[in-house]
Amino acid sequence: MSFFTKLRERLTGSSSKIGAGLDGIVDAAPEAAPAPAPVPSGGIVGRLFGTAPAKPEEPRRALDDEMLEELEDMLVQADLGVDTALRVTANIAEGRMGRRLSSTELKELLAGEIARIMTPVARPLPLYPKKPQVVLVVGVNGAGKTTTIGKLASQFRAAGKSVMIAAGDTFRAAAVEQLQIWGQRAGVPVMVAAQGSDPASLAFDAMTRAEAEGTDLLMIDTAGRLQNRQDLMEELAKIVRVIRKKDPTAPHNTLLVLDATTGQNALNQVETFRQLADVSGLVMTKLDGTARGGVLVALADRFGLPIHAIGVGEQIDDLDAFDANDFARALVGL
Numbered sequence: 001m002s003f004f005t006k007l008r009e010r011l012t013g014s015s016s017k018i019g020a021g022l023d024g025i026v027d028a029a030p031e032a033a034p035a036p037a038p039v040p041s042g043g044i045v046g047r048l049f050g051t052a053p054a055k056p057e058e059p060r061r062a063l064d065d066e067m068l069e070e071l072e073d074m075l076v077q078a079d080l081g082v083d084t085a086l087r088v089t090a091n092i093a094e095g096r097m098g099r100r101l102s103s104t105e106l107k108e109l110l111a112g113e114i115a116r117i118m119t120p121v122a123r124p125l126p127l128y129p130k131k132p133q134v135v136l137v138v139g140v141n142g143a144g145k146t147t148t149i150g151k152l153a154s155q156f157r158a159a160g161k162s163v164m165i166a167a168g169d170t171f172r173a174a175a176v177e178q179l180q181i182w183g184q185r186a187g188v189p190v191m192v193a194a195q196g197s198d199p200a201s202l203a204f205d206a207m208t209r210a211e212a213e214g215t216d217l218l219m220i221d222t223a224g225r226l227q228n229r230q231d232l233m234e235e236l237a238k239i240v241r242v243i244r245k246k247d248p249t250a251p252h253n254t255l256l257v258l259d260a261t262t263g264q265n266a267l268n269q270v271e272t273f274r275q276l277a278d279v280s281g282l283v284m285t286k287l288d289g290t291a292r293g294g295v296l297v298a299l300a301d302r303f304g305l306p307i308h309a310i311g312v313g314e315q316i317d318d319l320d321a322f323d324a325n326d327f328a329r330a331l332v333g334l
């Protein structure tokens, strides 16, 4: 199954909210009753040439202030956030006031606006010739860091890269175990340390081993205890300090993993983690089974940080590069 097919099938929580919302807005107009279907050309000619009966016309609604307000409210409800909803609505309105739009046309227009916002941020994780390329992975507990590291490691392996993982959340035995399972699946070594030991020292050991073995990519998992922000900030800063002793240009990427089901809270998490670490790109997980996928549009619009990948399930191939057009169309239910 192609990733786009999967995305469309699994984004239904969000897409049915937006798609049905747009249908509802157009149908709500008193004048929106569908035009009667043109009489099919029946008779002998129709039978001979198999003319299909014409489809009834889609209902239409003239674009006015009231309709725009409904559109804006619906987009806010769908987690695009007020600023983005306003901008998108204004762009759709421009030069189209009074025009009678069908729901399909409205979906096409919205998808176009969303794609326009998302295209500049749809950028795969950049790969550098540097060995090891160090990828620091940050995010709150449960956001999907472990799973994302496992999926990315497996994809890089499949692309012929050598990968190593460092289980930097040394306080949580369950997190380390999960990472080991993902490492086994991906065929990638996982460096672990004794429970509660210093993550920076593990990161240093992992750097040493990755350098010695000529590993292409070193992915470092980190803790996500936001409840203790000061500690976390110091822990992340120390990891960075220590790996820079080995390579002053590291980490080459700092990935922030976000959980789509948290909706608008994802925006706060970006703000917070940007204060804790030099976030260079985003991965959004759990777009399946949530009606809050619109938050990705708000994130792109607000921060302009690259979106490297999106996750739509728990399996190894349920993470893929982010494609702005595919996402925009799937999100509006096209």
Ligand SMILES: Nc1nc2c(ncn2[C@@H]2O[C@H](COP(=O)(O)OP(=O)(O)OP(=O)(O)O)[C@@H](O)[C@H]2O)c(=O)[nH]1
Binding pocket: 139, 140, 141, 142, 143, 144, 145, 146, 147, 148, 169, 174, 175, 178, 224, 285, 286, 287, 288, 289, 310, 311, 312, 313, 314, 318
């Ligand atoms: N449905 C769905 N579940 C996901 C996705 N990504 C991760 N998960 C699940 O989310 C849960 C948390 O993922 P983890 O990868 O363990 O998250 P983490 O950020 O490492 O969290 P901790 O290990 O608690 O720090 C797991 O049950 C994953 O299977 C996704 O794209 N879709």
